[in-house]
Amino acid sequence: MTTTAALNAGERTARKDDPGAAPRKRRSGRLRRIGLPYLLLFPAILLELLVHLVPMVIGIVVSFKELTQFYIRDWDTAPWAGLDNYKLSVDFDAPVGEALLNSFFTTCLFTVLSVGLCWLLGVAAAIFMQESFRGRGFLRTVFLVPYALPVYAAVITWSFMFQRDNGLVNHVLHDQLGLTDSAPFWLIGDNSFIALLVVSVWKGWPFAFLIIMAGLQNIPKDIYEAAALDGAGVWQQIRRITLPALRPVNQVLVLVLFLWTFNDFNTPFVLFGKAAPEAADLISIHIYQSSFQTWNFGTGSAMSVLLLLFLLVVTGAYLWFTSRGRKVTDV
Amino acid sequence: MRRIRAAAVGAVTLSFALTLAACGGGSSGSEGSNEQPKTLTYWASNQGANLEVDKKVLQPELDKFEKETGIKVKLEVVPWADLLNRILTATTSGQGPDVLNIGNTWSASLQSSGALLPWDAKNFEAIGGKDRFVESALGSTGVQGQDPAAVPLYSMAYALYYNKKMFADAGIEKPPATWEELAETGRKLSKDGKWGLGAEGSNLSNNIHQVFVLGKQHGADFFTPDGKADFTSDGAVAAVKQYVDLMATDKIVAPGNAEYAQNQSLSDFAKDKTAMVLWQTASATFKAQGMKDDEWGVAPAPVQSGEPGSGKATNSMVAGINMAVFKNTKNIDGAKKFVKFMTSDEEQVVLNKAYGSIPPVKAAQQDPAFNGPALSVLRETLATSASALPQVPEESQFETVVGTAVKELFADAAAGRAVTTESVRAKLEKAQQQMPKK
Numbered sequence: 001m002t003t004t005a006a007l008n009a010g011e012r013t014a015r016k017d018d019p020g021a022a023p024r025k026r027r028s029g030r031l032r033r034i035g036l037p038y039l040l041l042f043p044a045i046l047l048e049l050l051v052h053l054v055p056m057v058i059g060i061v062v063s064f065k066e067l068t069q070f071y072i073r074d075w076d077t078a079p080w081a082g083l084d085n086y087k088l089s090v091d092f093d094a095p096v097g098e099a100l101l102n103s104f105f106t107t108c109l110f111t112v113l114s115v116g117l118c119w120l121l122g123v124a125a126a127i128f129m130q131e132s133f134r135g136r137g138f139l140r141t142v143f144l145v146p147y148a149l150p151v152y153a154a155v156i157t158w159s160f161m162f163q164r165d166n167g168l169v170n171h172v173l174h175d176q177l178g179l180t181d182s183a184p185f186w187l188i189g190d191n192s193f194i195a196l197l198v199v200s201v202w203k204g205w206p207f208a209f210l211i212i213m214a215g216l217q218n219i220p221k222d223i224y225e226a227a228a229l230d231g232a233g234v235w236q237q238i239r240r241i242t243l244p245a246l247r248p249v250n251q252v253l254v255l256v257l258f259l260w261t262f263n264d265f266n267t268p269f270v271l272f273g274k275a276a277p278e279a280a281d282l283i284s285i286h287i288y289q290s291s292f293q294t295w296n297f298g299t300g301s302a303m304s305v306l307l308l309l310f311l312l313v314v315t316g317a318y319l320w321f322t323s324r325g326r327k328v329t330d331v
Numbered sequence: 332m333r334r335i336r337a338a339a340v341g342a343v344t345l346s347f348a349l350t351l352a353a354c355g356g357g358s359s360g361s362e363g364s365n366e367q368p369k370t371l372t373y374w375a376s377n378q379g380a381n382l383e384v385d386k387k388v389l390q391p392e393l394d395k396f397e398k399e400t401g402i403k404v405k406l407e408v409v410p411w412a413d414l415l416n417r418i419l420t421a422t423t424s425g426q427g428p429d430v431l432n433i434g435n436t437w438s439a440s441l442q443s444s445g446a447l448l449p450w451d452a453k454n455f456e457a458i459g460g461k462d463r464f465v466e467s468a469l470g471s472t473g474v475q476g477q478d479p480a481a482v483p484l485y486s487m488a489y490a491l492y493y494n495k496k497m498f499a500d501a502g503i504e505k506p507p508a509t510w511e512e513l514a515e516t517g518r519k520l521s522k523d524g525k526w527g528l529g530a531e532g533s534n535l536s537n538n539i540h541q542v543f544v545l546g547k548q549h550g551a552d553f554f555t556p557d558g559k560a561d562f563t564s565d566g567a568v569a570a571v572k573q574y575v576d577l578m579a580t581d582k583i584v585a586p587g588n589a590e591y592a593q594n595q596s597l598s599d600f601a602k603d604k605t606a607m608v609l610w611q612t613a614s615a616t617f618k619a620q621g622m623k624d625d626e627w628g629v630a631p632a633p634v635q636s637g638e639p640g641s642g643k644a645t646n647s648m649v650a651g652i653n654m655a656v657f658k659n660t661k662n663i664d665g666a667k668k669f670v671k672f673m674t675s676d677e678e679q680v681v682l683n684k685a686y687g688s689i690p691p692v693k694a695a696q697q698d699p700a701f702n703g704p705a706l707s708v709l710r711e712t713l714a715t716s717a718s719a720l721p722q723v724p725e726e727s728q729f730e731t732v733v734g735t736a737v738k739e740l741f742a743d744a745a746a747g748r749a750v751t752t753e754s755v756r757a758k759l760e761k762a763q764q765q766m767p768k769k
Contacts, residue, residue, distance in 0.1 A: 069444050094764060185589070188590045189745070275738055
């Protein structure tokens with residue numbers, strides 16, 4: 001009982017800090033009420049239109065065209081293809097569709113594993129770092145290094161380390177620890193999936209750590225004290241206080257990680273170059289290859305639109321489920 | 332928040348669409364203007380050991396050009412991995428350099444986009460006439476029967492480079508001339524952590540160059556005479572299999588080479604780890620890796636039997652760099668002057684000497700600098716036994732999809748999986764299906 005009441009209080013405090021609540025105070029004066037908000041929003045709306053909406057519409061138009069090297073200079077003169085590009089993309093018995101489907105499943109598996117591991121590591125590290133101890137500041141800084149490094153530099157270093165004959169990974173695994181019979185390949189063949197996952201988690205978990213650490217600051221200490229008095233152990237405290245209190249934070253965190261990971265282009269591209277191994281053929285790279293490497297922009301766009309639809313559906317469903325869940329708790 | 336989400340959702344679509352959005356469609360059919368006669372932008376391909384080397388080679392020549400003509404050339408050296416994409420983006424947006432280097436195998440692909448200035452008789456006249464150039468180099472400047480899309484700048488050919496000391500230690504007296512001899516020699520050399528031959532299994536273009544030549548030797552062209560993709564003919568399958576088999580069955584290529592794409596095979600060669608490489612004009616790279624000129628030898632690349640020549644005795648592709656002018660340049664006269672300068676007899680000697688390549692300009696070839704033993708092999712190859720890659724608009728797609736297929740087969744071979752005629756044919760069939768429909 002005590003726990004729930006205090007928890008709701010905690011949530012309320014958190015909501016008060018929500019920046020969305022701030023503008024209410026400023027609403028005074030007729031002119032301001034009518035014109036100013038729109039005037040202030042105008043640059044954002046204009047940029048939004050130019051940077052996101054217009055290209056997106058063009059992308060959709062292109063997906064209905066037969067855009068190859070013959071037309072890239074004047075792409076609007078390319079002949080209409082009707083639904084051909086879409087048909088080609090979803091014809092799972094033909095090589096193009098089959099490869100797209102494979103790449104889609106690979107990406108799904110990769111995303112679930114990567115987001116899951118990032119989240120687990122982030123939560124574990126954040127909870128561990130809550131207690132103050134000697135060297136906490138240093139450790140916190142070290143944890144954030146992957147997040148602060150430029151992606152390209154970091155991933156290319158990984159690609160050096162994963163080289164079979166001269167790389168550090170095999171040097172440690174094979175030469176020093178003797179864990180493998182022969183030096184395995186990491187950048188080609190089936191292991192490339194593992195290599196990609198390692199780099200992705202290494203790159204992604206500090207963000208989860210950072211966000212969850214911030215979320216933890218919002219949980220009042222006295223709830224834990226009260227729970228401890230009632231006889232709750234560490235595990236019970238994590239399960240009954242920390243995780244439920246982190247719910248709103250997690251909701252956003254998981255969604256953002258999911259979208260970033262699902263669309264991640266930089267990591268596979270820098271790690272494997274233009275032609276990713278089949279085992280690590282993420283969908284973003286796959287679409288890139290379909291568009292830019294085979295100069296088949298219409299088909300590439302159709303695939304992009306399909307991906308967009310899929311992500312919209314997943315995101316919508318996710319938001320619907322999670323927000324419905326929250327309402328139940330609130331009541 | 333919603334906005335950020337939307338941004339993330341559309342990232343892929345957008346990144347692609349953005350390129351197109353910036354375009355506004357460059358007007359076609361125009362042949363450039365002279366609005367900005369004082370400056371030129373030049374995209375040079377990376378020829379030297381690194382980008383800095385290129386700047387050091389080119390800048391003094393560009394200064395010379397500025398002194399002669401008063402036109403300032405802004406130089407940008409573009410790495411190979413980025414070049415084709417950069418050109419593609421420039422083509423769509425209409426915002427490109429005035430003059431640029433292209434890989435000569437892309438000539439037909441880029442020609443079909445209509446972005447490059449056609450080199451008709453009048454334009455050729457402006458740079459001294461078509462007759463100044465070597466015939467084989469002109470063969471890689473665009474689709475036959477159309478005005479070339481580019482002018483040859485540096486010529487190169489494949490040859491077999493071998494490590495003299497490793498050959499002497501193994502008691503091998505002369506470099507192999509046929510594939511059978513190559514396999515035999517390779518087996519003698521492949522032991523104690525050393526290997527007979529180097530390869531770049533993950534380098535798509537290099538894969539294409541090698542299997543194209545082997546295809547010629549098996550009577551296959553990868554394209555039908557009317558320009559349709561033909562990747563699964565018996566000859567093409569045999570060619571790809573023969574190349575991958577150097578690792579899979581002959582076992583004279585180290586499995587690790589399957590993931591090479593950054594010229595690692597050349598540094599293995601320079602470090603006495605591999606005894607032979609099939610490469611185009613490698614001398615400058617060997618020098619950069621600390622190998623002295625007298626430590627390596629060069630011989631014509633192997634054939635199936637007999638002497639290299641034309642047809643089935645082809646042992647190299649016509650390799651090289653071409654120079655092209657973007658149609659919508661604002662300094663068309665200056666651009667032509669610059670091409671004339673870069674292809675002049677004098678500059679051809681300076682530049683090709685610096686890069687270890689061969690001048691595609693006949694007069695410049697006579698310079699004694701190109702008469703050494705290494706370069707005369709390459710020159711001879713170019714003149715008598717090299718074939719140009721198919722000059723079809725889909726050439727660059729061919730490089731991607733078949734190059735990837737060979738890369739995947741190498742990965743199979745390296746992992747110890749069997750590479751069979753069926754598995755080769757299946758990969759090539761998949762590659763062919765990925766080509767855009769005509």
